[in-house]
Amino acid sequence: MVAATAISAVPVEGHRLWARLCHWLLALSFLGLAFSGIVILMAHPRLYWGEVGNAMTPAILEFPINDNHRPEGWERAVVFDDIDGAPVSGYRMYRIFNENRWARSLHFLSGWILFLAGAAYVFAGVATGHIRQNLLPRLRDLAPRALWSSVTAYARQQFRDARIGPPYSLLQRLAYAGVLFVFLPFMVISGLTMAPTITAAFPVLLDIFGGYQSARTLHFVGFVVLFLFLVAHLVMVMLTGFRRQLRAMILGS
Amino acid sequence: MSKRLIHRRAVIQGLASSAGLMLSGCAETVPPTYGNLLRMGDLLTYKAHRLLLPAQALAREYERSDISAAAAIGTINPGNSAERAFNTEHGPVYERIFGDKFANWRLTVEGSVARPGAFSLEDMKRMPSRTQITRHTCEEGWSAIAEWTGVPLRTVLEACGIKPSARFIQFYAYDNGVGSIDMIDALHPQTILAYGMNGRDLPMGHGAPVRLRLETQLGAKSRKFLRRIVVLDEHDADTFQQIDRGWAWYMGI
Structure with missing residues (x-):
């Protein structure tokens, strides 16, 4: 009963100061990134695959959140008819929603905070052994049976008396380590793949993601995953005592 | 005590x-920034890029078969007084020079150069040219691939005897556009003054007669409809136009 012991009540220990600081900086930067990211997406709410995607090419996903894509709002012109496939040009005849002036700057400022807080967290986490002891799932826990019993324990809501802070249950370890070591780095790298200066220096990024537009699409997919994590995280905080958990993440225990 | x-x-x-x-x-x-928090983030990004990335790394170049449909946004006719960025002084001039197929167009180069000059379209076409098929990436989120032909900016600056004190190159367009870049971008081998697109003369919507192609930054920095280039030792009041409208000066990301 590995999972049962992992989530059973043991005396409260709480969160260390550096972990709390990094947690709130990461939370703040995530909110800044998510908010500005949605505003940036709203300037061109269409997603594509490959290197190229614009109002003249088909999208794989289109968000009908505003008027920014109206095919009838474009004056199309075939000005390069001597080229195979005759690429069209087009002139936009209307103004779009675009708040990227501040949204882009807020996105990158938040990105810097995320990067620095994340790096500080990993540094302190390695130095104190927190990551090895508390965040990385133990190999034996990853056996299908242990995994299953952990999931069913959550499904039966056997975490009502969950302790504050580590040790964490298997699902917590998977979620936290997944966010820290898989999804946040994925977001940083797919985000940087959209930067022309970065891909000039590291063109291999375009190969890894399959192009600028693919990186943009996957950046959005990564956001959806992180947003779902945030929802699950908040639900778990509420189910295990919102005030108690919030106090512990601010004051330590 | x-x-x-x-x-x-x-x-x-x-x-x-x-x-x-x-x-x-x-x-x-x-580079010029506001004192506010968002601009400090932009400055940090610029500094980090210049410190950590190779200065002359080439942006990816594509095959002719990769050339795609391309949207033209922003000003599409500087001579049209209904345009948002219509300039009452230079807009009518543009209308006139467009009428005689740019025979009377001159690109002036002044500032920190030993030999200020004025180049006609014929002058530029006689200079050594460079053709590159690159991706235009818009801050809005769309992209397009096109072939650009023009004179390396470096060639023009050297022909005018650029002085060692030069730090920024500032571009003035027939619409209200003004923008500046640093010397690393100005001397980049792919930074060209483009007069051709997809094997033809540059169409009006894409910036005729000559536009800047700066492949290491987002499309907004590649000014269209050029009329004047000023070599600066330090940024002047005009440099702040882009920032006063709220945009970051550096758009390598």
């Missing part, structure tokens, strides 16, 4: 003087 106070005062003085040093040291090379 008093010893401690003196110590503290010394520390403060030390900090103040080193901040002063940083300010004076930065005056030459720091």
Whole structure:
């Protein structure tokens, strides 16, 4: 009963100061990134695959959140008819929603905070052994049976008396380590793949993601995953005592 | 107690003087920014890119078969007084020179150069040219691939005898557009003054007769409809136009 012991009540220990600081900086930067990211997406709410995607090419996903894509709002012109496939040009005849002036700057400022807080967290986490002891799932826990019993324990809501802070249950370890070591780095790298200066220096990024537009699409997919994590995280905080958990993440225990 | 106070005062003085040093040291090379938090993030991004990335790395170039449909946004006719960025002084001039197929168009180069000059379209087409098939990436989120032909900016600057004190190159367009770039981008081999697109003369919507192609930054920095280039030792009041409208000066990301 590995999972049962992992989530059973043991005396409260709480969160260390550096972990709390990094947690709130990461939370703040995530909110800044998510908010500005949605505003940036709203300037061109269409997603594509490959290197190229614009109002003249088909999208794989289109968000009908505003008027920014109206095919009838474009004056199309075939000005390069001597080229195979005759690429069209087009002139936009209307103004779009675009708040990227501040949204882009807020996105990158938040990105810097995320990067620095994340790096500080990993540094302190390695130095104190927190990551090895508390965040990385133990190999034996990853056996299908242990995994299953952990999931069913959550499904039966056997975490009502969950302790504050580590040790964490298997699902917590998977979620936290997944966010820290898989999804946040994925977001940083797919985000940087959209930067022309970065891909000039590291063109291999375009190969890894399959192009600028693919990186943009996957950046959005990564956001959806992180947003779902945030929802699950908040639900778990509420189910295990919102005030108690919030106090512990601010004051330590 | 008093010893401690003196110590503290010394520390403060030390900090103040080193901040002063940083300010004076930065005056030459720091791009224009607001003092606000968002612009400080942009400045950090610029500094980090210039410090960590190879200066002359080439943006990816594509095959002719990769050329795609391309949207033309922003000003599409500087001679049209209904355009948002219509310039009452230079818009009518554009209308006239467009009428005689740019025979009377001249690109003036002035500022920190030994031999200020004025280049006609024929002059530019006689200079050594460069053709590149690159991706245009818009801050809105769309992209397009096109073939661009033009004179490397470096060739034009050297023909005018650019002085070693030069730090920024500022571009003036027939619409209200003004923009500047640093010397790393100005001397980049792919930074060209493009007069051809997809094997043809540059169409009006894409910036006829000559536009800047700056492949290491987002499309907004590649000014269309050029009329004047000024070589600057330090940024001047016009440099702030882009920032006053809220945009970051550096768009390598």
